[in-house]
Amino acid sequence: MNLLDLTPKEAQSTIAGWIADRGEPPYRTRQILPRLWRRPATTWSGATDLPQDLRVALDREFPLPRPALERLQQSADGTVKFLWQLDRDTAIESVLIPEGRRRTVCISSQAGCAYGCVFCATGLMGFQRQLSPWEITAQVRELVIADQFETPSHVVFMGMGEPLHNWAAVDTALTILNDPRGLGIGARRITVSTVGIVPNLERLARRPEQFKVALSLHSPSGAGRSRLMPVERKYPLELVLETLRSFSKRITFEYVMIAGENDADDDAIELARIARSLGALVNLLPLHPGGVPGFEPTPLPRIRQFATRLRSLGAHATIRQSRGLDIAGACGQLRIEVTASGNVATENHTGVEQ
Numbered sequence: 001m002n003l004l005d006l007t008p009k010e011a012q013s014t015i016a017g018w019i020a021d022r023g024e025p026p027y028r029t030r031q032i033l034p035r036l037w038r039r040p041a042t043t044w045s046g047a048t049d050l051p052q053d054l055r056v057a058l059d060r061e062f063p064l065p066r067p068a069l070e071r072l073q074q075s076a077d078g079t080v081k082f083l084w085q086l087d088r089d090t091a092i093e094s095v096l097i098p099e100g101r102r103r104t105v106c107i108s109s110q111a112g113c114a115y116g117c118v119f120c121a122t123g124l125m126g127f128q129r130q131l132s133p134w135e136i137t138a139q140v141r142e143l144v145i146a147d148q149f150e151t152p153s154h155v156v157f158m159g160m161g162e163p164l165h166n167w168a169a170v171d172t173a174l175t176i177l178n179d180p181r182g183l184g185i186g187a188r189r190i191t192v193s194t195v196g197i198v199p200n201l202e203r204l205a206r207r208p209e210q211f212k213v214a215l216s217l218h219s220p221s222g223a224g225r226s227r228l229m230p231v232e233r234k235y236p237l238e239l240v241l242e243t244l245r246s247f248s249k250r251i252t253f254e255y256v257m258i259a260g261e262n263d264a265d266d267d268a269i270e271l272a273r274i275a276r277s278l279g280a281l282v283n284l285l286p287l288h289p290g291g292v293p294g295f296e297p298t299p300l301p302r303i304r305q306f307a308t309r310l311r312s313l314g315a316h317a318t319i320r321q322s323r324g325l326d327i328a329g330a331c332g333q334l335r336i337e338v339t340a341s342g343n344v345a346t347e348n349h350t351g352v353e354q
């Protein structure tokens with residue numbers, strides 16, 4: 001059994017049952033559980049705080065799977081991109097973005113993506129497969145191991161894939177990330193970014209924790225959005241915004257600025273209206289290379305003008321700094337290709353909050 005695919009509560013009761021069956025004292029559960037996420041063990045045999053016979057039995061009953069680190073790239077700005085091999089045919093990327101004391105890790109929830117947004121390199125890959133809870137949370141757990149039990153301060157689901165298209169696994173992964181017996185990261189420091197998969201947005205809204213939500217908006221109108229994001233045909237913007245109104249959680253709008261597509265003054269007026277009505281923060285970011293050819297980024301002076309216009313209309317707006325561009329680790333740039341031989345080749349791509 002893979003304990004890392006369970007919630008901490010489920011893992012605790014599984015271990016407690018197993019310990020009782022073996023006739024071990026109950027306190028062993030309190031020794032074993034932290035070695036899953038809080039002070040993660042690489043193998044049970046390395047968990048030398050446990051007796052030898054117990055370690056052997058744990059390795060046999062509950063082996064601890066780990067992704068293989070295929071490649072690590074460091075940007076000139078300190079951003080680090082990781083390429084993880086999950087199995088022969090599947091690889092994913094995650095990105096660590098240090099900023100002062102803050103260490104944000106941007107994680108993937110799927111290998112590839114089915115949604116095909118024009119500005120996103122992952123969308124060009126197509127969908128490969130869903131990740132399981134352990135594969136999602138391993139992108140954080142491995143950093144905790146590498147940093148001698150230091151946990152990243154923030155997690156964003158802005159890597160490869162649409163997290164709400166993999167709700168069952170993401171639901172469990174959110175619990176593992178947040179639970180004090182798991183990775184123990186505060187809910188307000190965990191952001192789920194989505195294009196707006198309405199039924200699962202409703203499920204996320206019903207969770208009691210204050211996870212943050214980022215809507216990949218990219219156009220304030222349904223017509224404009226449908227040119228950029230095929231999801232608009234299934235879940236129209238009006239319906240997505242209606243669902244977001246039921247959120248007590250803080251909402252951010254992600255807005256990739258594309259020249260001549262979504263950067264007109266009328267766009268600013270409509271965007272400000274929507275943002276005000278939801279109390280949302282608008283995050284503007286330039287288009288990065290890697291998506292469908294033929295789209296150009298809005299020049300920086302125009303992005304600044306657009307932000308000023310939003311603020312003059314009463315909306316909260318920030319311009320997000322591009323990080324990790326030189327290693328193709330910036331927002332919308334994550335992409336991995338599997339060659340005919342089954343080898344993994346990375347290209348210029350990711351989807352990262354900076």
Ligand code: SF4
Binds near residue numbers: 159
């Ligand atoms: S932006 Fe998100 S939903 Fe759209 S194609 Fe990229 S990974 Fe998929």
